[in-house]
Amino acid sequence: MAINKIQFQEGYSLFELFKDYGTDEQCRQALFKWKFPDGFVCPECGSKTYCTLKNRNLYQCNHCHHQTSATCGTIFDSTKLPLNKWFMAIHLITQMKTAISALELRRQIKVSYKTAWKMKQKIMQVMKERVDSKPLSGIIQLDDVYWGGEHRGGSRGRGSENKKPFLAAVSTNEEGHPIAMNFNVVEGFRSEQIEQWATKHLKPGSIVYSDGLNCFPAVKNAGCKHIRYVTGGGPKSVDKVEFIWVNTMIGNIKNAMRGSYHSINSRHLPRYLAEFCYRFNRRFDLRQMMPRFMYIAVRTPPMTGKLLKMAELYG
């Protein structure tokens, strides 16, 4: 799709959101359909007949009497919020071109700040798992970046405490148009970390362009072809065609994060990076954002407070 067609495509409006998912009941029915696309199947015994315990939003298997709900075992598990607040939050986070902070989310859907923050983290975790489940392929532009420090800062390779190293990768087609991207926090820029990252996030056979940093040839250990592109001693030329997209995306994401978020705890940086990658990778079809997100969300296990606080989500 041409760039202007992506930008001017018809999105999914707030009017449609209210019409389709305005009430808790509409949302519950929609979740049921995404969870059981071929009709109810008892998670315990596989039986397909059930009855609905309406006042408790539960479905009971006619065979073994196991009770389940549209939300149990999903990221919405044991939520006390009306589901239409979740749908609205997901709409705002996936559909808007700019990122929405927990503070803004709190105002838009009328919940406490703590609730908005947790919802946002859970929604971003779904995005992260989805982005990470699809390795990049084709021609890859790869670069090393620090969050919290300047890109290409003086202390590269010896990141100070508050600088978080991450890898930025953008896949392009043969015409040089960007297709998808993934930005992943790594422990550092050493060969074994690059190999580990490439094994997880790149398809074997991909062609990887990078600068001359010593660690990057390690992508070959993951079955990729490596092309080292030396830009000379000074600051990297951002207009080099081999790097133009990865440089553009790094700039866009850094600006957007600085513009949308007052501060980001670096422990949660992997999720914030994934949020941008998820939206970018799905920019071709905004109308499918909600169903595609929900299909994954009802298959993503609930997240405990422990996971939300987890120090790192490397890779």
Ligand SMILES: [Zn+2]
């Ligand atoms: Zn059963």
